[in-house]
Amino acid sequence: MSNVPAELHYAKSHEWVRKNDDGTLTIGISDHAQALLGDMVFVDVPEAGRSFEQAEDCAVVESVKAASDVYCPVSGEVVEANEALVDSPEMINADPYVDGWIFTLKPSNMSEFSELMSADEYAEYVASEEE
Amino acid sequence: MGQRTPLYDVHVNLKAKIVDFGGWDMPINYGSQIEEHHQVRKDAGMFDVSHMVVVDLVGDKVRDFLRYLLANNVDRLKEQGKALYSCMLNDQGGVIDDLITYYMNDSRFRMVVNASTREKDLAWIKQQAEVFSVSVKVCDDLAMIAVQGPTARDKVHAVLADKAQVLEGIGVFFIREIDDMAVARTGYTGEDGYEIMLPVADAVGLWDKLIQAGVKPCGLGARDTLRLEAGMNLYGTDMDEQTSPLESGLGWTIAWEPDGRNFIGRKPLERQRQQGTSQKLVGLLLEGKGVLRNHQKVVIDGLEAGEITSGSFSPTLGKAIAFARVPKNVGDNCKVDMRGKLMDVKVVKPPFVRQGKACI
Structure with a gap:
C-alpha cells in the first residue's frame, strides 16, 4: 500500500500539491507514481518564471523503466525548481513528498486547486486503477 | 498465473516485484534495480535463472550432431568441461536461439537455451538429432542460480566448503560436476562468478545460505542492464530468426574454418558474407x-x-x-x-x- 499524506491534494495524473503559507503551491509526484516507475535516473525540472496551463506537461521524470511527463496540476508560474533532483533523482524514490518535491508554483486560478482530490479520494482512485 | 520456479515463494517473501517474463512469474527487482546492479559490479549478487532450459544431449555421435547444429564449432572444445557460446541457425541463416554448450564427456554435451524459445528450440533440436541417434533429455529436475560479482566465487566457496577445493580448480568458461550439482564459471553480467545447476529440492537451501554469506538477490531488471553494459546480446530483441549473426554483432561466433564443415545456415550466411551485409x-x-x-x-x-x-x-x-x-x-x-x-x-x-x- 502506498503512502498518501492526508494534508496534500492530488491530481489524476498522480501529482501531489501542498498549499504553502505564502500562497504558493509545492508540487511533486506521488509515492504510488514513483513506485510504478521504479528507480529514477533523470529529472527535467521546469525553469523558474515559466508559466503553464493546467494539465500542460511541465517536467519529465525518467526511470530505468520509462520516461513520464509531469503535468501541471494547477495553472500558474514556476517560482522555484528543485535543482537537487538533477544530480540526485533518486530522492523522488526515497522521499517523494519532502526531499523529492519538483517545483513550487504561484497559482493563477485557485478554483483549479479546490477541484483536486483529497487524500482519501486519491487513495480510492489508485485502488480503482489497480483493479 | 504464470509458471513458477522452485524459488518463487522465496522471491515473494523477499518482497520482490514479480512480472511476467515469457510465461514465467519472475522477480524484476527486490526494491532497487540500480542497487542490485551495483551489488553485482562491486560485490556479489545472485539471480534465479531456473526458467532457463538445461538440455543433455547423449549419444556416440553427439559431437558430429553439434558440429552440424551450431554455427560455432564444438571442435573448439578440446578439454572436458569447456563451454562454447553459439548461435543455432535456421536454414535461412536466421538465429533460432543463442546458447551455451558444455562438453561434459565424449558421449554427453549439456546445452542451456533461453526460456522464451523453449518449445521451438526443443522441437528443432529433436528433429535434427534423430539422424545422429542423439537423445535429447530436458533437465526440468534442475534449478539454476547464477552467482555473479568480484566476490561471488569466494562466497560460494565459503557456502559449499566441502566442495571448495574442486571449485577453485574450475577455469573461466568451464563446468564441473560435483555430486548432484554442476557448477559452471559462466554468466551474463561481465563479472566473474558461477552458474550453479542443482536439484530442484536443494535450490531454496542453497539460496538461503548464499544470502547468509552476503550474496544479495538480484532481479531480471539488473540482469538486463548488466548484460547490456557487458556487450552481450539478448535473444528476441537484438537478434531473431529474421536477422543473421552477421547483422547482430555475432560474426565472431561463426566458425568458418574448416571450409568443409557443413552446419545449418552455412550457405545463406556465406552468401551474405560475400555480398556484404x-x-x-x-x-x-x-x-x-x-x-x-x-x-x-x-x-x-x-x-x-x-x-x-x-x-x-x-x-x-x-x-x-x-x-x-x-x-x-x-x-x-x-x-x-x-x-x-x-x-x-x-x-x-x-x-x-x-x-x-x-x-x-
Missing part, C-alpha cells in the same frame, strides 16, 4: 540527459536509418547506452529520436563495462 549492430552512448529505449529510431543526415534494439540506463557509467542496428557505413556520431527530440549519440564498440571498469 548492409547493416550491423553497434553500441550507442548518450552524452546528454535521458534514457535510450528499445525501438527508438537512429537518424543519420536527417533520415531515419536504424533502430535501437536494446536501450537502457547504465548505472556504472551514469549515462544511457544502447545497441542499435544501423547502416554498415555509420560514422562516429549519429542522432536518436527521443520522444520527438533529436539527441546526439556516440557510436561505440561494446562492451561498455567489463569486470567493474568502464571500457569506452
Whole structure:
C-alpha cells in the first residue's frame, strides 16, 4: 500500500500539491507514481518564471523503466525548481513528498486547486486503477 | 498465473516485484534495480535463472550432431568441461536461439537455451538429432542460480566448503560436476562468478545460505542492464530468426574454418558474407540527459536509418547506452529520436563495462 499524506491534494495524473503559507503551491509526484516507475535516473525540472496551463506537461521524470511527463496540476508560474533532483533523482524514490518535491508554483486560478482530490479520494482512485 | 520456479515463494517473501517474463512469474527487482546492479559490479549478487532450459544431449555421435547444429564449432572444445557460446541457425541463416554448450564427456554435451524459445528450440533440436541417434533429455529436475560479482566465487566457496577445493580448480568458461550439482564459471553480467545447476529440492537451501554469506538477490531488471553494459546480446530483441549473426554483432561466433564443415545456415550466411551485409549492430552512448529505449529510431543526415534494439540506463557509467542496428557505413556520431527530440549519440564498440571498469 502506498503512502498518501492526508494534508496534500492530488491530481489524476498522480501529482501531489501542498498549499504553502505564502500562497504558493509545492508540487511533486506521488509515492504510488514513483513506485510504478521504479528507480529514477533523470529529472527535467521546469525553469523558474515559466508559466503553464493546467494539465500542460511541465517536467519529465525518467526511470530505468520509462520516461513520464509531469503535468501541471494547477495553472500558474514556476517560482522555484528543485535543482537537487538533477544530480540526485533518486530522492523522488526515497522521499517523494519532502526531499523529492519538483517545483513550487504561484497559482493563477485557485478554483483549479479546490477541484483536486483529497487524500482519501486519491487513495480510492489508485485502488480503482489497480483493479 | 504464470509458471513458477522452485524459488518463487522465496522471491515473494523477499518482497520482490514479480512480472511476467515469457510465461514465467519472475522477480524484476527486490526494491532497487540500480542497487542490485551495483551489488553485482562491486560485490556479489545472485539471480534465479531456473526458467532457463538445461538440455543433455547423449549419444556416440553427439559431437558430429553439434558440429552440424551450431554455427560455432564444438571442435573448439578440446578439454572436458569447456563451454562454447553459439548461435543455432535456421536454414535461412536466421538465429533460432543463442546458447551455451558444455562438453561434459565424449558421449554427453549439456546445452542451456533461453526460456522464451523453449518449445521451438526443443522441437528443432529433436528433429535434427534423430539422424545422429542423439537423445535429447530436458533437465526440468534442475534449478539454476547464477552467482555473479568480484566476490561471488569466494562466497560460494565459503557456502559449499566441502566442495571448495574442486571449485577453485574450475577455469573461466568451464563446468564441473560435483555430486548432484554442476557448477559452471559462466554468466551474463561481465563479472566473474558461477552458474550453479542443482536439484530442484536443494535450490531454496542453497539460496538461503548464499544470502547468509552476503550474496544479495538480484532481479531480471539488473540482469538486463548488466548484460547490456557487458556487450552481450539478448535473444528476441537484438537478434531473431529474421536477422543473421552477421547483422547482430555475432560474426565472431561463426566458425568458418574448416571450409568443409557443413552446419545449418552455412550457405545463406556465406552468401551474405560475400555480398556484404548492409547493416550491423553497434553500441550507442548518450552524452546528454535521458534514457535510450528499445525501438527508438537512429537518424543519420536527417533520415531515419536504424533502430535501437536494446536501450537502457547504465548505472556504472551514469549515462544511457544502447545497441542499435544501423547502416554498415555509420560514422562516429549519429542522432536518436527521443520522444520527438533529436539527441546526439556516440557510436561505440561494446562492451561498455567489463569486470567493474568502464571500457569506452
